[in-house]
Amino acid sequence: MTTEYTGRGDPARSLALLWRTGERASRKGKPDLSVDRIVRAAIEVADTEGLAALSMRKVAERLGVGTMSLYTYVPGKAELIDVMLDTVYGELPLPGGEEEAAADTAGKPDGGWRARLEAIARDHKTLYHRHPWMLQVGSSRPPLGPNVTAVYDHSLRAVDGIGLSDTEMDTVVTLVTGFVNGAVRGAVKAEQVERLTGMTDEQWWWAHAPFLSKVMDPRRYPVAARVGAAAGEAHNAPYNPEHAFEFGLARVLDGVEVFVRSRAGSASPEGGA
Structure with a gap:
């Protein structure tokens, strides 16, 4: 069974991706990509084909773009996995806030x-x-x-x-x-x-x-x-x-x-x- 690990990417780049502090705009003439679209496509790959199938190439194929175009937004697979995990944790219901406390x-x-x-x-x-x-x-x-x-x-x-x-x-x-x-x-x-x-x-x-x-x-x-x-x-x-x-x-x-x-x-x- 494939095992990946969070925290393996470059700290500065991972945090910038996680908090969306340094997202770059699409280049002129390139498809309208974003960190969110790339991450959602990666989650779909992992959900349907398993973590072992996840790669930058596979994500690019799902989006219908060239693999190299992803690197404008995501430095690599290590950082991508960090953002994938953080993204799906966002699906958990978090009611209450200050009132709950x-x-x-x-x-x-x-x-x-x-x-x-x-x-x-x-x-x-x-x-x-x-x-x-x-x-x-x-x-x-x-x-x-x-x-x-x-x-x-x-x-x-x-x-x-x-x-x-x-x-x-x-x-x-x-x-x-x-x-x-x-x-x-x-x-x-x-x-x-x-x-x-x-x-x-x-x-x-x-x-x-x-x-x-x-x-x-x-x-x-x-x-x-x-x-x-x-x-x-x-x-x-x-x-x-x-x-x-x-x-x-x-x-x-x-x-x-x-x-x-x-x-x-x-x-x-x-x-x-």
Whole structure:
């Protein structure tokens, strides 16, 4: 699987592209190009053909122009990927703004922040399924563009004012979004396997079940035999991505809730603060 990384381009050029501070006008007689048109065409290539197919030549073909004409606007593929990622993050709904940050949760502070984090997780899940190539972009050095910044700010607002330090707020947001990334990655791989084999997980499971029952000795593998059979019967498959996401998200939020309560306790007089 192809993996690309953000932050590999020239910093000054990448930031100029991300914030559109240095966009050049089309040359006389050339097609009406722009950074936005090029980026949208690149996203379409990645959406329909996969990240491995993405190249400056492929984007130029989709736009019906010569490859060299793209370099008037985008220095190269590294910078293009930065802007692509920032652009699709702009599709996330970011309601509330300042009012959201100041909103009172009507005596349910835990339910308030938990509901907000859950909504953020589900929005990210939807975005990853819409653009699966995002899961192939390593972004430990994120593109510092307007949309990525806005999403980060919005996510932090979900846990602002609940007793966490700034570093803890950042870590909680990273934990939740990291879980979503991993969970959806598994779901996308399951979808890809189904397309490649032409067989659903349910069909695969029932095709193997008769033979498995003959070779699986429950006396040798008692727990695996019992639990595997129960899970297989429940999901009609060895793995259910949707169940895994729902279960995992709930447990992650449960853990965050325990941590938030512990921080509140340590800050109270009874907790010795």
